[in-house]
Amino acid sequence: MLDKKIRDQYQATIGIECHVQLKTNTKLFSGSVNDSTSTDINRQTNHIDFGLPGALPFANRQAIDLAIRAGYALNTEAQTFSKFDRKHYFYPDLPMGYQITQFEYPILKGGYVEIVSEGKIKKIDITRAHLEADAGKSTHPAGADFSLVDLNRAGAPLLEIVSEPQMHSAAEAKEYCFNLYLAMKFAKVSDVNLFYGNMRFDVNVSVSKTDQLGTRTETKNLNSFRAVEKSIEFEINRQIEILEKGGEIRQETRGWNDAKQSSFTQRVKENADDYRYMPDPDIPPVIITKDEMTAIKNDMPTSPHVWRSKLTNIGLELEATNLLLLAEADYDNSPLELIEQASADKDKARTYANWIINIELPLLQKNQESDGNLIISDKRRESIFKTAYALKINGQINSTKLSEMINELLVMEEDVDDISLWAKDNGFLQNSNQEELVLIVKSVIEKNPKVVNDILSGEDKAIGFLVGQIMKETKGQANPQMVNQIINQEIKSLK
Amino acid sequence: MHNWPSIDVLVKQVKTAKVTAKDLVDKAFEFIEKNRHYNVLISELKDEAYKRAAEIDDRIKKGEDVGRLAGVPFIAKDNFLTLDGFTTAGSNMLRNFKAPYQSTAVTKLLSEGAILVGKANLDAFAHGASTENSDFMVTKNPFDESRVAGGSSGGSAAAVALDMAPFALGSDTGGSIRTPASFCNVVGLKPSYGLISRSGVVAMASSLDVIGPLTKSVDDAALVLDVMSGPDGLDSTMIEKDAEGYRNIDSLKSLDGIRIGVVKDFMNEGLDEKVKSRIQDVIASLKRFGAEIVDVSIPSIELSLPVYYIVCPAEVSSNLSRYDGIRYGHHNDKAVDLEDFYLKSRSEGFGAEAKRRIMIGTYVLSSGYYDAYYKKAQQVRTKLINEFNRSFESVDFLVGPVTPGLPFKIGEKSDDPLQMYLSDVMTVAANLTGIPAISLPVGMVNDLPVGFQIMAPFKSDRKLLELSKYIESNMK
Numbered sequence: 001m002l003d004k005k006i007r008d009q010y011q012a013t014i015g016i017e018c019h020v021q022l023k024t025n026t027k028l029f030s031g032s033v034n035d036s037t038s039t040d041i042n043r044q045t046n047h048i049d050f051g052l053p054g055a056l057p058f059a060n061r062q063a064i065d066l067a068i069r070a071g072y073a074l075n076t077e078a079q080t081f082s083k084f085d086r087k088h089y090f091y092p093d094l095p096m097g098y099q100i101t102q103f104e105y106p107i108l109k110g111g112y113v114e115i116v117s118e119g120k121i122k123k124i125d126i127t128r129a130h131l132e133a134d135a136g137k138s139t140h141p142a143g144a145d146f147s148l149v150d151l152n153r154a155g156a157p158l159l160e161i162v163s164e165p166q167m168h169s170a171a172e173a174k175e176y177c178f179n180l181y182l183a184m185k186f187a188k189v190s191d192v193n194l195f196y197g198n199m200r201f202d203v204n205v206s207v208s209k210t211d212q213l214g215t216r217t218e219t220k221n222l223n224s225f226r227a228v229e230k231s232i233e234f235e236i237n238r239q240i241e242i243l244e245k246g247g248e249i250r251q252e253t254r255g256w257n258d259a260k261q262s263s264f265t266q267r268v269k270e271n272a273d274d275y276r277y278m279p280d281p282d283i284p285p286v287i288i289t290k291d292e293m294t295a296i297k298n299d300m301p302t303s304p305h306v307w308r309s310k311l312t313n314i315g316l317e318l319e320a321t322n323l324l325l326l327a328e329a330d331y332d333n334s335p336l337e338l339i340e341q342a343s344a345d346k347d348k349a350r351t352y353a354n355w356i357i358n359i360e361l362p363l364l365q366k367n368q369e370s371d372g373n374l375i376i377s378d379k380r381r382e383s384i385f386k387t388a389y390a391l392k393i394n395g396q397i398n399s400t401k402l403s404e405m406i407n408e409l410l411v412m413e414e415d416v417d418d419i420s421l422w423a424k425d426n427g428f429l430q431n432s433n434q435e436e437l438v439l440i441v442k443s444v445i446e447k448n449p450k451v452v453n454d455i456l457s458g459e460d461k462a463i464g465f466l467v468g469q470i471m472k473e474t475k476g477q478a479n480p481q482m483v484n485q486i487i488n489q490e491i492k493s494l495k
Numbered sequence: 496m497h498n499w500p501s502i503d504v505l506v507k508q509v510k511t512a513k514v515t516a517k518d519l520v521d522k523a524f525e526f527i528e529k530n531r532h533y534n535v536l537i538s539e540l541k542d543e544a545y546k547r548a549a550e551i552d553d554r555i556k557k558g559e560d561v562g563r564l565a566g567v568p569f570i571a572k573d574n575f576l577t578l579d580g581f582t583t584a585g586s587n588m589l590r591n592f593k594a595p596y597q598s599t600a601v602t603k604l605l606s607e608g609a610i611l612v613g614k615a616n617l618d619a620f621a622h623g624a625s626t627e628n629s630d631f632m633v634t635k636n637p638f639d640e641s642r643v644a645g646g647s648s649g650g651s652a653a654a655v656a657l658d659m660a661p662f663a664l665g666s667d668t669g670g671s672i673r674t675p676a677s678f679c680n681v682v683g684l685k686p687s688y689g690l691i692s693r694s695g696v697v698a699m700a701s702s703l704d705v706i707g708p709l710t711k712s713v714d715d716a717a718l719v720l721d722v723m724s725g726p727d728g729l730d731s732t733m734i735e736k737d738a739e740g741y742r743n744i745d746s747l748k749s750l751d752g753i754r755i756g757v758v759k760d761f762m763n764e765g766l767d768e769k770v771k772s773r774i775q776d777v778i779a780s781l782k783r784f785g786a787e788i789v790d791v792s793i794p795s796i797e798l799s800l801p802v803y804y805i806v807c808p809a810e811v812s813s814n815l816s817r818y819d820g821i822r823y824g825h826h827n828d829k830a831v832d833l834e835d836f837y838l839k840s841r842s843e844g845f846g847a848e849a850k851r852r853i854m855i856g857t858y859v860l861s862s863g864y865y866d867a868y869y870k871k872a873q874q875v876r877t878k879l880i881n882e883f884n885r886s887f888e889s890v891d892f893l894v895g896p897v898t899p900g901l902p903f904k905i906g907e908k909s910d911d912p913l914q915m916y917l918s919d920v921m922t923v924a925a926n927l928t929g930i931p932a933i934s935l936p937v938g939m940v941n942d943l944p945v946g947f948q949i950m951a952p953f954k955s956d957r958k959l960l961e962l963s964k965y966i967e968s969n970m971k
Contacts, residue, residue: 047596051817053589054576054598054695058731086813088860090837097816149821276860278869281702281810283731 002237006244010207012236013214014173015165016228018180019158020190021134021198022066028133028157029057029100029283036156036196044152051095056282057133059084063157064286066189067107067131068293070159072300073187074126076111078293083285084131087275093136093149101132101160103277107286113163113183114305115175116318121305124176125164132158159189165204165213170232177201177225178322182304185329192329194223201228205235207243214239215249219256219263231256231263238263304329307336314339314349323357331364332375338382351392352385359406376410384409387419391429398480401428430479434486437470437478441486444469445494455491463487498526498658502567502715505661506608509566512555516548516566516610523568523612526658533640534632535653536570536613543579544568544612551608562607563722570654570663572647573614574621574697575601575706584697585629585647586619588818588825588844598695599727600664600706607722612660615650620815621666621699622848623647624674624918627909630846635905637679638943642902645675651709652679662710662719668699669803670897670922672707673934677897677946680936682963683709684716686724687734687954688929694729700810701732703803703926713935713964717741720956737957744957746964750784753962756791756890761921767900769940774896777937777947780970781894791886791893795879796924802879803923804916805859805872811849812856818844851912876927883928887952892962896921897934897946921948931956933963937970 027034030048038044048055068078085103108129115122136154140147161180167173181199184190192199200223206216217239219231239249254263304325311321328336335356342349360376367374388406391397397405405428409416416422423429431437444466445452454462463484470483499505499522508514527539551566571577574584576594583589601611618628626634626649634649636642637656644653648665652675655663665672667685676683684707691706698704708719721741726733747753757778762771782788820826820840827839845853859868886893898918908914925932930953934946947966951959 053697
């Protein structure tokens with residue numbers, strides 16, 4: 001392990017390129033279905049994806065609209081003029097011998113992603129983002145003298161988002177990726193399903209003791225936030241160790257081995273690659289009018305960083321905030337709306353947030369793991385929470401029963417019309433009837449003379465036992481404050 | 496050699512059962528078989544054509560409307576993908592390629608009742624001006640078998656000249672329809688860029704490629720253009736067709752008030768004297784018919800050939816990247832690794848001319864040379880477009896020869912690529928600027944045909960056909 005003192009002498013600088021697969025119906029330049037989950041090899045293809053002679057690309061307007069949305073999610077506006085270029089190289093999973101991308105005029109320039117670093121909001125600037133067609137997928141079976149190519153992914157629409165090198169730790173980089181994920185998810189630009197490679201990260205890392213940046217390496221194709229974090233930590237340490245031994249950093253492309261938690265050299269760049277970029281003569285420039293942009297802008301939902309500041313305002317901690325933002329992103333419902341509606345009363349809003357985090361999310365999590373079909377509608381959640389909160393405030397229900405009640409109501413097959421009535425009928429409410437409780441307390445006292453004696457001789461702890469007995473008798477419904485009060489009174493009368 | 500009446504007449508005869516589609520296919524194959532020694536067709540689609548003729552005749556018997564080209568045989572250059580037969584692009588690379596989808600142009604013709612009877616020879620991947628670069632054979636000139644038919648659509652032009660079909664399809668990237676049309680005494684139309692879908696036509700240079708008809712008459716060219724033109728949702732560089740379409744082209748009443756510019760730069764040295772005098776005769780007639788004739792100089796036109804031979808190979812080198820032997824096309828079985836596979840497959844599949852263009856194109860796109868060559872060439876191209884636009888402010892048409900000389904001897908230029916490239920000097924400007932141009936037969940010199948080139952402003956294809964029809968009708 002690297003000595004912390006040595007490590008602290010270096011500043012790491014990190015820039016990230018992220019490929020986001022856009023959620024379009026069809027591919028970027030062909031009518032084939034864009035579905036990253038398909039396993040029907042080479043079937044999601046047509047003559048364009050196969051690069052047959054005479055096949056021409058036709059730009060997918062939906063992909064362009066999604067890129068415009070991504071622009072707003074990244075706090076920038078799409079360029080009114082952008083165009084596609086060809087990037088040439090030979091590889092069996094690149095059917096045309098060139099990738100269609102945007103080199104000179106990308107669709108997005110500028111913008112930023114807001115992250116929380118060491119408790120503070122920090123903006124990471126975006127250099128540019130461009131549309132490009134994905135390549136197919138090659139597999140190289142171990143020991144075989146052949147490779148296999150699946151072109152289902154060939155031509156899938158990607159938005160490559162390039163950050164400025166403004167991150168300085170693995171934690172910041174991970175935060176950036178997480179917030180980029182949220183931004184794309186909230187904007188409905190992508191499914192951002194990391195398992196299916198909807199989001200892939202290339203991280204550029206260098207270290208230096210001075211203001212002058214060191215030689216950087218690029219670790220490619222990371223598909224989880226954790227891999228981003230771990231590979232950067234690994235790379236920072238690796239580079240510092242080399243420099244401390246008097247060595248030099250080689251500019252190279254590295255791959256990450258998740259099992260070994262280490263990276264390895266993939267390709268050393270001795271000369272800059274010559275991709276012979278040229279404007280793609282088959283595709284006219286992309287022109288976006290102000291009207292088209294306005295229409296999309298008006299359709300944008302609240303962004304995660306606006307949500308974050310709202311949630312922070314009602315007094316939620318970072319961890320809770322992140323959980324809620326993820327929930328909003330991951331599930332087919334919108335818990336945040338309800339929290340916002342309640343936000344005039346901060347206690348109420350926080351209470352709702354806690355219920356979502358501690359009751360609803362575990363339910364949904366379990367449901368997802370078991371492939372269930374639980375959907376909690378925003379309307380159902382709202383009516384349950386409103387009634388539950390009123391019962392809580394009025395002291396009509398104890399906290400254990402409250403959780404149980406919410407849990408039960410959330411998973412019910414049909415909505416309950418009158419939740420208060422239902423709660424009462426199903427024994428969730430507290431018994432606060434003085435006369436009834438006095439009778440119960442008296443009977444419990446009579447049944448437990450030994451315990452009463454203990455109490456009378458000064459063992460206050462024994463009161464708890466009596467309370468427990470009363471709760472048992474009332475199936476947990478007795479109002480605990482009242483029970484305590486009545487026991488005290490009755491014991492006093494025995495003295 | 497007019498063995499076919501006009502397409503309009505043919506269609507009327509078929510629809511009124513005066514002749515059958517089968518009769519027309521019989522006739523096509525009579526001429527195809529008689530003229531095999533001209534090396535015109537790479538493949539003959541006899542079985543397919545007769546089957547289709549039977550279907551059409553059957554439908555006509557049932558009273559169905561078979562379409563505007565009912566029963567009319569045609570020939571496609573072999574770089575048009577067709578579901579019938581092979582599509583070779585004249586190359587060893589695609590010698591055994593069967594297309595799983597079809598070019599829009601061919602589909603549109605078939606849907607109007609036309610019958611594909613064969614696929615015509617061409618320079619491999621359409622690289623050339625004589626068909627001598629075909630990996631299959633050299634097409635002979637119908638007027639002198641020792642001479643070339645022109646290229647790259649040499650098979651298509653010769654097919655029409657030899658009456659193998661009333662019309663043929665060609666593609667024109669730098670003159671590939673007009674040059675062979677001129678050499679074979681047929682009408683060759685290069686429409687405005689984007690008027691006909693390029694989908695399913697083996698790409699040569701995407702920003703220059705257009706598709707067009709080779710026919711016996713201007714009316715036939717207009718009809719075929721009308722059927723093939725208009726957006727198809729597959730080619731995003733397309734333009735809308737003329738609101739009036741391209742049918743019923745009325746010949747102009749007279750040429751009064753029509754201003755015609757003679758491209759001075761084409762009439763200078765380098766032009767064969769006899770061709771020049773024939774062209775001047777035509778221009779004199781135009782003047783006699785009332786046209787105002789002015790000399791026009793387009794300063795950048797002398798740069799059009801160098802610009803063309805940068806832009807074209809650049810796009811060629813890119814477009815030919817897909818021929819890697821992985822999914823289709825020629826591949827080498829004995830390669831030891833991936834790089835070896837690419838090297839051997841491509842070295843064997845491509846001929847000398849494709850390799851030459853790939854090398855030039857790769858060079859001009861290389862980092863460090865891109866700005867000096869490709870970018871500069873594109874800038875000159877823009878300048879050329881501006882200069883043509885300016886010329887068309889003062890004239891309605893530009894005219895001149897199609898080629899600097901008469902059909903040349905087979906082998907005469909094939910060892911000298913630069914000489915071969917120079918034969919494109921008068922045709923490439925229309926491709927670089929995207930404007931429509933036509934080669935019209937205007938008589939013979941030394942028993943060899945001469946073509947007259949007319950160019951019109953972008954999207955003025957209809958106007959171009961009107962003047963062409965006037966010249967055709969009045970200069971017999």
